[in-house]
Amino acid sequence: MARTKVVVDPITRIEGHLRIEAQAENGRIADAWAVTTMFRGLETIMQGRDPRDAWAFTQRICGVCTTVHALASCRAVEDALDITIPPNANIIRNLVHGMQYVHDHVVHFYHLHALDWVDVVSSLQADPAAAAKIGRSISPWPNNDEAHLREVQRRIKGFVDSGQLGIFTNGYWGHPAYKLPPEVNLLAVSHYLEALDWQRHVVKLHTIFGGKNPHPNFLVGGMACAINLDDTGTINAVRLNEIWSTIRQAQAFVEQVYWPDLMAIAGFYKDWGAIGGGLGNYLCCGDFSEGDITDLDKFVFPRGIVTGKNLDRVVEYDQQKVKEFISTSWYEYPQGDDAGLHPWEGETIPKYAGPPTPWEYVQDSKKYTWMKAPRYDGMAMEVGPLARAIVGYAAGQPEIRALAKEVLDRLEVGPPALFSTLGRTAARGIETVIISRKLSRWYDQLVDRIRNGDTRVFAGEKWEPSSWPRSTQGYGFLEAPRGALGHWVQIADGKISRYQCVVPTTWNASPRDAQGQVGAYEAALTDNHPLARNDQPLEILRTVHSFDPCMACGVHVLDATGQEVAEAKAQ
């Protein structure tokens, strides 16, 4: 049977602009191309800027992944200038980053991913009493009662009956790949609505420490939020209480809504434990240290690499082995198209080489995307929650092992099921539970330090440029919610001379490299992957969304090499 070309553009319910092209054959996906359709070209704007401003610029790489680039940037500059931030600042940054994980993953599950697993229209057939029974059986969450679920159903019915379906218009309702009974659909829809309100509250932790969300403020050297229990305008008991409230609210939702829903829904989709795995190579640069960021042994997510799905071996991660290729990307390298460059030698010279718009297909072009292809020691890597879970599991991290085991036992599947779209989705839940529990631990640590008289949040000894070396460089790494993130900075005469990022979605949405090896999305979409209806690509969305794409992050946006950006000509 001949292959049919399939195009899904735009992919909605992601951050940024992504196009998926595929070739379908006999109800399965035979080949796939991940096409990033946006480039912002921030590469030269960092040139000549004050390094202490860099976190603010780079944070605007992404507003869904807010905080993460700012943190990586601070770490990069602090590494370059040999600044050790005070312990309180480290704890506050962990709290900010940790709450970002919880917010980001819960919102992703309900508002970006859930509609791939949950048939909203089917919830209208549910018996609210039966739904409440299921709800109470999986969780003590008070709003899982019949009255509440009946009201949710009435609201949705009104929506559907009005004929103005809004964001549910043209959804793939009734698609054979939806497997949940109406009652579970109703429960999920109810929680979708609750999560929509919950998410605006828990970010208040960011507001108190960083002034606002999205895009809270940071400082090279620590944080700006002074602690003084005896002043109104500083972190005092009122503020600490508010922080504590957000943590409790975050934990309650994760433990009583997100995690139970995830387990319940996963139970109906066990066959997706054999679909969408893909590469089988996982990279984690490590993060969440309770000591200093350089203290690798104290990471909640251990640093390392697993290749070929081999859970018995963790390979050491060395950032020197990261290289970026552009053989199928719309860039040129002075060294030639097949070269792979480490970020220290990185170049970002855009050169469009696709078809003219409007596009029919880009898969027939040799170069088909704005995304570069990062490779580690020549291998394509997956990063993100599954990578952290796999590396952590292989490294024997006890919390990860325990929760992974709980998932596998409840679903009655073996470890191979982790390497899949379902595994990736479950891994996101596992780490949300782990991190949400850490929030109260870190809060207690901060309070202890304050109680013992330490209120320092900023190390200012190296604030002035006169205290910096003439020329220096630094590497800032972070495990962002979507995966391993790296910022590389070079500073000369007090100004940024080069700035490079390799971002989680760069790894995952990577195109083919010079050896023809595909990237993580492309591998996952062709791994035992069904596609029942070419014009209703629900299964494609289910797998792509399992990676939680963030395209603005991924497209190579920062690289200051001091060179003029060559003018790109559209063909």
Added chain:
Amino acid sequence: MYYPSSMPWTEDQTLVEHLHTRGVTRRQFLEFCGGIAAMLGLESLHIPQIAHALQAIRRPSVIWIQLQECTGCPETVLRTADPTIGNLVLELVSLDYSHTLMAASGHASESALQAAMKENFGKYLLLVTGSVPLNDDGIYLTIGGRTAKEVLEESAKGAAAVIAIGACAHYGSVQAARPNPTGAVGVRKIVTDKPVVNIAGCPPIGDVVTATIVHYLTFGRLPELDAELRPLFAYGARIHDQCPRRANYDAGQFVEEFDDEAARKGWCLYHVGCKGPATFSPCPIFMWNGATSWPIGAGHPCIGCTEPNFWDTMTPFYGRLPDIAGFGVESKVDLIGAALAVGALGGVAAHATATSVHLARQRRRELPVVESSTETKGGNRGQN
């Protein structure tokens, strides 16, 4: 202000259904339409037409397109406290296209967009986040295989008004910072024949966005705007003039170094780079995330993110603004970049002049509720 009775008009009801729940029978409704016909001097044969039009009143259509952005602005709108995003999307409006939230993708989402624009032509509110790259035939952003410029132009055709949310949609934000490699521009450079509102900020406070939308729906017109097309209810005053730390500024009480004794007393951040004196924004009053706190309140100087080109005019962020004449207590001015001084002072003066010109022009023209604008092109579009 949008629920005048104890029996709210819910999203599943047309007007006549709602009136029915409030005890108005169909016969009474038709008599009412007859009364209107008489008032308008129409013959009774027009009654069915009036009834039909009134019956069909539905939630207003809102279409949201997202261009070159970081998606921080959609996120900030998700944080709105009043109305909540749930209320807005399920009860107040019909959000007919939203890249971030909608169930359908690809052909299904794009046909939903086309249908919504067609069914509501001339009446929908267009929300835009993100900028438009113009260099190299606009190839730096495509959606559904078409350039961002094309998508925006097409979406704006049937819009009653366009609300440009955030710095990218305002003028390009960080990707437009020197040297602007993709030629990013804001919405008003592309859409020149419709009313455009800029909700400035990187990102703006979410409640300011939703307030602007609800203002339009409730009062049938856009709020008064300044020369940058920013609503005066939010951008009419400088942070400096509303700041709780202004008393410290006036008394010469400054933080000199982060986390010093002055910082631990919540003193003024001017000496560590605060751009409050040059920034029009409601942050001190509305604050952020349910009025929890705000940048200066959390100890970090304002970076001026509601002002156009702030990435170039307000940097280095920790460099000090020059004194504003008549207010400063400093005798020495610590300048970092002469352009900053000229830009800030010039901006303040020009703002005042341009705003009064803009207001005068605005009084002379009618902002439409449902029809396309009949304004002349150009007009006072501000400094850029």
